Amino acid sequence: MTSNNGSTNETVDILVIGAGASGGAASAWLSEAGFKVKCLEQGYWQDPSKYASASADYEFEMMTNWAPDPNVRQRDEDYPVNDSASPVTPVMFNGVGGSTILWTAHTPRFHPSDFRVKSLDGVADDWPISYEELEEFYDLNDEVMGCSGINGDPANPPRSPRQMPPLPLGKDGKKLISGFEKLGWHWWPSDSYVNSQRYGEGRDACNFCGHNHMGCYQRAKSSTDLTYWPRALRNGAVIETGARVHRITTDDSGRATGADYIDSKGNEQHQSARAVIMAANGIGTPRLLLNSTNDAHPDGLANSSGLVGKNLMFHPFAMIAGTFPQKMKTWQGPLGNIAMSQEFYETDKNRGFVRGYTFQFQRSLGPAWIAKGGFRKPIPWGEGHHELLEKRLGSTMGMAVIGEDLPELHNTVDLDPELTDSDGIPAPRITYTLSKNSRDQLDHAIENAKKALEAAGASDIYVDPMMRQSGWHLMGTARMGNDPAGSVVDKWGQSHDVDNLFIVDGSVFVTGAAVNPTPTIQALALRTADYIVANRQDLKG
Amino acid sequence: MTTYTHIDQTLLNSILDRLLPAIDELASAGQMNLSDEIVRLAAQQARFNALFTAAMNSFSERHPSFDSLDSEQQDDAIRSFEANNAELFDVLLSISYIVYYKDSRVHERIGWSGKSPQPDGNEMEPWDESVLENMRKREPFWRRTDV
């Protein structure tokens, strides 16, 4: 895939920073409406036929060159993240497609109650928009990304027909579900942006290789390099890859004028634009805004509220795994796209905490992964190793708990005073502690996960009370709201301070809900793009 | 990139013998001569290779006469390294497991096909609607915000 051209620096209407889930969606929509769009992306295009799942060394590649943690992967285009003051490690991918290159594509939606947590439960803040206002954009996103799933889930409002039937549950999925059925607890086949049939341009059905989390060779998993970007490029949008932005520039009146960046050859460049859209994710966006200081805004751009980089939310994530007596080839089929349970999603104050959690059912992988522990600690070396490996291989299943994290001011992204990326740009530093409410949620979930696993017939149960490598959902660091003193952007994603600066990634989340966030991120990005099309024709040259 | 020395590979094979002992007809991992492949593979990523090299150097510094210890003493030495150098030991263990479990002799013993996940993928039984019979009977229970 080529990027049209990329590196001419004439003024564009819209400059998008980051070519991931949200940048792809916004760019496609705006270019479709005739805006001249350019995207600066620090990473590069990926060639699915070179993904490591087809290599004999895939298990090594998974923990090195294709690891989700940028501090481990250490490609030139990655930036380091100082996570020493956080029990959760942020994970991501930097390239065209962004983190959707490595994501699992488990794609549930927020519930209506997620937008109203203050009114309903007296915590955090309500969103300035409702589920109903976002619904048409969820639908649109499902159509472009392609959703496998089935209507009728009693835990969620009815939704439009899914594009494809659900991915099959497999023997292993059915086994896990039998525990929920016995307990009378909710479960439902996951909505997944993984093709259960051919769908989209040149995109095959999933062939159940089990390794789409290291890039989908089959192009069955939807990533925006395969969905939104081809569309955007056809509309005339351009991407410049290997372009690392370090500052959003402004004029004397404080309006955004474009971005300073270092191109793939190491040269300093400026791209001018009539408007700038930040889509660098919940860590990359606050990092850039905080780095864009000048005399007029010494605390960073769009930061009169002081909330840029504050209220960082991950989803507190526990993993409970068990071993079944049956051999079920649990390495066959996508790792995390089986089914989910939302029995404990909505608040029940008798539980001693507010809000709730989702269980996402998980498969397991091959022998080295099992030996290395997978969801658990490594299988002990030496005596007894072989027996335990044989017991767990093909019969280990897990349940991931995705709990709702609420925003807290002391959970932050700021600029590290010493650490920099390879271009000398300050790296982000994460400070995060888990709240008591989140801990109580996880503990409740762990007890219930054990019950469900046991009801399904599992033994040898292992609990990781909070997975470290689980910072895949990056949210809240430039929240939306109606009050400029209490939020960074308005309900359309437009900065309160800078009227031609927009944010479309997970930074704008007010609360995190208890589901994977990307359909919501992309729906919000489409909604912002739609707003610009309808109301900001002044941004067209 | 760091290249490994012969002496260190001898040590590596001795460690491997204790990590992954013989089973059934299969020799222990050190006897299977996996160290060349371990060294090759570790070098595929600079960060990993640096940690692996550090692990081996640190191990040989701590236990210079590892080869002359009996099995029990060797296990104690590994355990002590594991307890005191968790990150480095994890790297050593990871590469040992990865290379061991990509060996066709091991595949044969554990009944693993040994194919990479792609391009062939796997077969799965088709989606079966009947599994939803019970859930379909359940009343909607998502929390309404309009009341």
Ligand SMILES: Cc1cc2nc3c(=O)[nH]c(=O)nc-3n(C[C@H](O)[C@H](O)[C@H](O)COP(=O)(O)OP(=O)(O)OC[C@H]3O[C@@H](n4cnc5c(N)ncnc54)[C@H](O)[C@@H]3O)c2cc1C
């Ligand atoms: C392993 C893994 C599994 C996941 N599984 C799921 C899942 O099952 N379901 C789900 O909903 N979500 C999942 N996620 C999360 C999902 O991938 C993200 O929510 C989503 O991609 C975020 O979209 P984004 O546009 O905000 O950022 P990203 O997709 O991360 O894209 C940001 C882009 O900005 C670029 N960028 C950053 N800084 C700069 C700069 N200074 N200059 C130029 N470019 C820059 C980056 O290179 C990157 O390409 C997963 C993530 C990971 C890593």
